[in-house]
Amino acid sequence: MSFQAYLDNIQSKTGKSPADFRALAAKKGYADAKGLRPGVKAGEVLAWLKQDFDLGQGHGMAIVALLKGMKKEGDR
Known part of the structure; x- marks a missing residue:
């Protein structure tokens, strides 16, 4: 699945x-504005x-x- 397909699915699910x-x-x-702030772990965001939003790991x-x-x- 392409990255854009992931984004499209996320938008369909969450609006x-x-x-x-x-x-x-x-x-x-x-x-x-620069992106993920220093010190922020992916696990926190997940x-x-x-x-x-009930989003899974992927x-x-x-x-x-x-x-x-x-x-x-x-x-892609």
Whole structure:
């Protein structure tokens, strides 16, 4: 499955776009304009995504990769 397919599935499930997740992560203090804030562990973000959006490990890690800047929308 391509990275974009993960993002599309996440948006279908949650109604939230990648930009929405960036904004929500910033509001929670997990990320800023540069990406995931120093010291923030993927496990913290995964727990939040599981609790608030019922996202599993794979979809959660896609959001983490997006926040870290490792992947971007449209990537395969």
